[in-house]
Amino acid sequence: MTKNKYFNFILLFLTCPLLYGQTILGSENYIEYSVGTLPILISIPHGGNVVPSTIPNRTCNNPTTVTDANTIDLGIKIDSVFKARTGCRPHLVYCHLRRTKLDANRSLADGACGNPIAENAWQEFHKFIDTARFVIHQKYGNNSFYFDLHGHGNPIQRIELGYLLRASELMQNDDSLNLAKFISLSSIQNLVRNNASKLTHAQLLRGVHSFGSMLEKRSFPAVPSESNPNPGLNNGYFSGGYNTATHTCFNPMLEMNGVQVECNFQNVRNSEINRIAYAVAFVESVIEYIKIHFNLDLINCNAITDLTSLESKNIYVYPTIIKSNDILKIYNTLAPVKVTWYDVYGKVIRQDLSSNQQIILPINLANGTYYLKIEEEGLKHITQRVIILK
Numbered sequence: 001m002t003k004n005k006y007f008n009f010i011l012l013f014l015t016c017p018l019l020y021g022q023t024i025l026g027s028e029n030y031i032e033y034s035v036g037t038l039p040i041l042i043s044i045p046h047g048g049n050v051v052p053s054t055i056p057n058r059t060c061n062n063p064t065t066v067t068d069a070n071t072i073d074l075g076i077k078i079d080s081v082f083k084a085r086t087g088c089r090p091h092l093v094y095c096h097l098r099r100t101k102l103d104a105n106r107s108l109a110d111g112a113c114g115n116p117i118a119e120n121a122w123q124e125f126h127k128f129i130d131t132a133r134f135v136i137h138q139k140y141g142n143n144s145f146y147f148d149l150h151g152h153g154n155p156i157q158r159i160e161l162g163y164l165l166r167a168s169e170l171m172q173n174d175d176s177l178n179l180a181k182f183i184s185l186s187s188i189q190n191l192v193r194n195n196a197s198k199l200t201h202a203q204l205l206r207g208v209h210s211f212g213s214m215l216e217k218r219s220f221p222a223v224p225s226e227s228n229p230n231p232g233l234n235n236g237y238f239s240g241g242y243n244t245a246t247h248t249c250f251n252p253m254l255e256m257n258g259v260q261v262e263c264n265f266q267n268v269r270n271s272e273i274n275r276i277a278y279a280v281a282f283v284e285s286v287i288e289y290i291k292i293h294f295n296l297d298l299i300n301c302n303a304i305t306d307l308t309s310l311e312s313k314n315i316y317v318y319p320t321i322i323k324s325n326d327i328l329k330i331y332n333t334l335a336p337v338k339v340t341w342y343d344v345y346g347k348v349i350r351q352d353l354s355s356n357q358q359i360i361l362p363i364n365l366a367n368g369t370y371y372l373k374i375e376e377e378g379l380k381h382i383t384q385r386v387i388i389l390k
């Protein structure tokens with residue numbers, strides 16, 4: 001796709017509000033965006049297992065291809081725990097391609113190695129993150145946080161939090177870390193400038209109210225934190241990669257704070273029960289973190305979101321994969337509805353006005369993916385993705 005087409009891709013989401021709880025799939029289902037309402041954005045670039053033969057294995061620039069085992073399942077559990085604890089869900093972007101095919105935490109050139117199918121998936125992954133960040137910003141401004149979720153194979157079994165500061169930089173004393181030159185390297189530099197308790201950079205990295213200390217309080221060792229202020233020089237440590245640098249305020253174009261979360265295997269990712277326990281600790285830590293630093297109570301998420309009309313109404317269409325002679329039915333509407341069809345670039349293709357909650361097919365449209373904006377008079381509209389497959 002050209003740059004202009006990506007712009008239109010984003011425009012589609014600007015003009016058609018996303019439906020809370022909706023899952024949006026990219027081409028061939030390689031990339032998945034689970035739409036939330038919390039000011040929390042989580043991406044999972046290295047957990048996928050899909051290995052299409054149309055994408056050759058990556059060989060460019062001596063690539064790392066190891067899978068971050070069980071991180072997709074961990075993301076699903078974190079999603080569920082957020083829903084259980086707050087009544088609302090975070091925004092989650094998953095890459096289902098195995099890292100041998102695509103590395104969504106590298107530049108386009110290194111991540112896709114020039115394969116157009118992998119390049120398209122890379123673009124979708126990052127555009128979904130852009131879309132989620134935009135949706136969050138509309139409602140919450142800068143009171144939001146981004147987590148790029150990974151699994152590491154370093155020997156010390158602890159969570160490694162990467163704020164884009166290297167091990168040698170974290171070995172500086174607190175006074176040094178509070179200097180502008182280190183703050184300017186940090187993925188939480190906006191939080192340093194504006195946090196509810198006026199904490200310093202060093203306190204946010206490894207004080208009692210740092211994210212690492214919050215995980216440790218819940219029995220998951222982490223670095224940096226109060227008890228592990230730096231990782232040491234020879235233990236291996238991931239300080240944050242492409243996504244953290246691109247999708248946080250380290251990028252001068254953006255305002256969202258964030259961190260790369262590298263999860264160890266033992267006690268965190270290695271069993272169903274450990275993943276659940278860690279998901280609970282992670283979610284509780286995030287809730288505490290957002291409350292302390294942004295003075296925002298996620299537990300009362302229904303008070304800080306306006307989901308009522310969307311959730312109670314829940315208009316939907318069926319089927320979403322449409323074959324010849326299907327009847328497209330629109331559910332949970334009473335008044336006449338207007339259905340506007342968009343192509344994947346956001347261009348209006350056609351409009352239908354239906355008084356009986358049905359659109360009779362076939363319609364004169366080519367095979368492909370379309371987005372339907374469904375409007376019921378006096379009510380909010382929803383957007384639904386459909387595929388025509390004649």
Ligand SMILES: [Zn+2]
Nearest residue numbers: 046068150151
């Ligand atoms: Zn990873």
